[in-house]
Amino acid sequence: MTTEENAAPARLLTGGVANAGAVFRRGEAVERPAPPNAEALHAHLLALRRRGFDGAPTPLGRSADGDRERLSYVPGDVALPPFPGWAMTDEALRSVGVLLRRMHDAATEFPADADWSRDFADPAGGSVLCHNDVCPENVVFRDGRAVALIDFDAAAPGRPVWDVALTARYWVPMIDPVSAAASYPEGLDAPRRLAVLADAYGLSAPDRAVLPAVVSEAVAVCRAFVERRVADGDPAFGKVLAERGGWGWWDRVQGWLVERRADFEEALARPGVVE
Template sequence: MTEEVLAGGLANAGAVVRRGDVVDRPAPAPAAALHAHFRALRERGFDGAPTPLGRSADGSREQLSYVPGDVPLPPFPAWSMTDEALRSVGRLLRRLHDAAPDVPQDADWSREFADPEGGPVLCHNDVCPENVVFRAGRAAALIDFDMAAPGRPVWDVAITARYWAPMLDPASAAARRFPPDLDPAHRLKVLADAYDLSPADRAALPALVEQATQGARAFVARRLAEHAPAFTKAHEARGGWPSWDRLQTWLAERRGEFEAALRR
């Protein structure tokens, strides 16, 4: 059977292979718990995640169903950055959280992007454009749950907003190859509305975006300390630590604007 190497993220670049309707990829530490979670989601009517098919004998790789559709990659196409596409991402995330079963807190979940307060729902924690499968211009499924961990739903919304508004200063957004005409405050509200975020969570969201950004910076620092080539290259291409300083200043300075947009 013909093998197709799929475009994975920085961590799994070149290691994700499709064989027909099966995707063979490196297995995350909590693969057994994740596979059980996927099966429970399907039983609860959520069809927006891969179906687990098995693992290798040594547990180092997992086999999942191939999820057909379109995945936006940088430079992100115009169709993927419309308000309607963003609304569909918010609705899909809400469906994921609403269908989530009880989460075993003792599984070996990733701590990389996890909610520092923990929580009752298994958050995806990495809903970037490259991890959303679209069909007919609307978000239909999520892939790559490697960063999943228990948390509060609003934490997952904050991380999703970072990627999709995007909650980036103009220079950082350009470096990540987003279209130049996106309005972060407007799109933050579009996402919150589509998710039907509560007033209390809307009030907390801008500060949580800042907190999640600090967590992402710490994640990059850990990868650089490990001399991970892909992360080193991306870090330098995006401007290094000065770009993170600029971003954190920009978020803090515009917090009031974001809070006002979410109240409207």
């Protein structure tokens, strides 16, 4: 770090749960807690850029004790809950799908034996290093279009359709209307928006056919992650669970996904016709 950068005031960046209150911008760099596999992640981020994907931060180093990392600051807009209307337009959704596909196309070479996160990892494994946490807080927009992904801490090998399913959870969103009301605008048509995302990504016909089932599988993995965090006494996740009204929130979401499965499958069976 240069003397000028060190002298720059630190500004807290808001958003997220796990690292809330611990991420700061200093000049053109972001300082945040380093994940255990920071070395492998930094190598991956550099490899993405070499392969033509410019929609991710550039690693700038770590603190002397290795506890914190520095990444280039990506300018733009990030949607925080309650999510604004501009972030939930079809245009924004399509741009997220296009960005995710670009990232996947550049993420097919990685050390499979690295210590990748297991938090949201695809149980089936796969040939792409998935981001696994493409929530609105981790997507940078400019002029209403998604241009970059941040926070790759949960990255792990998986199938592309797994990452699309996890992304759909947040961006469609794949949650029941009662649960969605706290953070999302009213009137979002989930089956139609799921098809919009699949179309923009260019999801294959076989993957479109299984996407609703993979979403349900991904939701179960996410619930298990929260259960582990709450059982370990993590106050941040305990607070979020309490604000949602307890485990009934997850029960309602999972039940709704089963009830609407046929609607999702029907929408996905018509690729390219959703406007």
